[in-house]
Amino acid sequence: QVQLVESGGGLVQPGGSLRLSCAASGRSFSGYTMGWFRQAPGKEREFVASITGIDYILYYADSAKGRFSISRDNAKNTVALQMNGLKPEDTAVYYCAASSLRYPGNYSPSYGYWGQGTQVTVSS
Numbered sequence: 001q002v003q004l005v006e007s008g009g010g011l012v013q014p015g016g017s018l019r020l021s022c023a024a025s026g027r028s029f030s031g032y033t034m035g036w037f038r039q040a041p042g043k044e045r046e047f048v049a050s051i052t053g054i055d056y057i058l059y060y061a062d063s064a065k066g067r068f069s070i071s072r073d074n075a076k077n078t079v080a081l082q083m084n085g086l087k088p089e090d091t092a093v094y095y096c097a098a099s100s101l102r103y104p105g106n107y108s109p110s111y112g113y114w115g116q117g118t119q120v121t122v123s124s
Contacts, residue, residue, distance in 0.1 A: 002026040002113040004096045009118030012086055016122070020081040022096030022115060030054055033099045034072055034079040035111055038092035038120075045095070047106030049081060061106065086122045093117040 008020040020036070035050035049070040050059045058070060067086075072079040079096060097111035104110030 002029070002032060002098045004098060004113055004115035006094065006096045006115045006118040009094060009120045011121045011123065013124050014087060014122055016086050017082070017084045018086065018120060020083070020094055020096075020118060020120070022079045022081075024077045024079070024096075024098065029077040030074040031100065032113075033102060033104055034070075035097045035099065035104065036070060036079075036081045037095045037097055037108060037111075038090075039095070039117075040089075040092040043092075045108055047108065048094070050099075050104065050106075051079065052102060057103075059105065083120070086120075088122050090120060091122050092120060094120050 003025045005023050030053045033052045036048040037045050039045040047061050048064050051070045051072050067084050069082040095117045096115040098113040099111040101110050
């Protein structure tokens with residue numbers, strides 16, 4: 001069982017940066033692949049990025065490549081999403097998720113644990 005709590009969302013101007021954090025409680029955090037998803041109003045939840053537990057293999061959605069960076073600290077049971085060059089279309093609720101699969105990819109049903117989400121609003 002894993003419990004996830006996100007933080008770091010807020011209002012930012014276009015071109016700005018935000019760093020989202022996710023704190024995990026439970027056992028064997030390093031055994032989970034961690035991912036970030038987002039859901040904008042009226043749209044389906046979409047994959048943003050993921051990082052595997054031990055070998056730290058990274059995977060990004062095309063929309064995140066070059067602007068977002070996912071990282072994790074297994075000693076602190078945390079995963080972060082650094083977001084730079086934010087655009088209005090990045091506005092969404094961002095969710096942290098955990099999967100017991102090594103390579104869950106961008107398939108949200110592969111992630112069995114979810115946080116409550118944190119709002120990111122990009123607007124001038």
